[in-house]
Amino acid sequence: MERYLREILTIGKTVFDEVRSTTALVVGCGALGSSIAEALARLGIGKLVVVDADVVEEANLSTAHMFGVEDLGRPKVDACKERLKSVNPDVEVVAYHDIIDPSNVEKYVGLADVVFDGLDSLYARLLLNDACVKLGKPLFYAGVSGEYITVKAVVPGATSCLSCFLNYEGDDRNACDVVGTTVLAPTVAASLQVQQFLNYLRGRVKDELILVELDDLRLTRVELSRNPKCRSCGLREFPYLRGEIRPGSCEIKRIAGRTEALQITTGTSYVKICYPEGCFERRRY
Secondary structure, X not given: OHHHHHHHHHHOHHHHHHHHOOEEEXXXXXXXXXXXXXXXXXXXXXXXXXXXXXXXXXXXXHOOOOOOHHHOOOEHHHHHXXXXXXXXXXXXXXXXXXXXXXXXXXXXXXXXXXXXXXXXXXXXXXXXXXXXXXXXXXXXXXXXXXXXXXXXXXXXXXXXXXXXXOOOXXXXXXXXXXXXXXXXXHHHHHHHHHHHHHHHHHOOOOOEEEEEEOOOOEEEEEEOOOOOOOOOOOOOOOOOOOOOOOOOOOOOEEEOOOOOOOEEEEOOOEEEEEEOOXXXXXXXX
């Protein structure tokens, strides 16, 4: 227990024991998701499930401190899992080469007690929100755009959800990788998400949106309330789960095929990534 001594002195043995007994799902293992996963591993989370189909590219090295040059071309979840086991061998880590879509998101959410949004796609996070609300799983969200961060805890039945105030209309600039950032913003965002998880265990979650502007070190809290006409938590129609709302052209997508080993094909405008589990294609950055 010496590893966790300072943590226990800070959060107490009761909360620490809850952390140790928790299974967390982290969807996305890029700059944001890998920072979330590392923080959870250092806290001593019981089990981590990480999901991502992409591979490490040179552009990732300036924004994600989890990856090094030796990871170039490797699946992000494989590099992430290796690093997490180095950080804390006591944590069980399960990695999936996959994306979330309406056919599988409930399966992945069902594996965990709590869910962390490490995504850079508005469509995907609203799909994840649908699944978490439907299954009653707390979701810890963060969005990063440049030096601007938004953070929220979604506790089904107790707080508003993401669909109460966010709407996807097929024009997702972040999914096209138009908006940049630095290593600082996703690291701060991940820290706030994991802190909200600790606050949730303490019973201190507020229904609010936290806005952080790093360029002038400003933090703003916006009080929220549930929208009774929300199609997710209000009317419980779950349009993303039902496939009523479809992803845009910039989303990474599942395509036909599979290979015996990892295979990456780069075209002029796309990258195709194939695993034994299946193939995926995304727009080239």
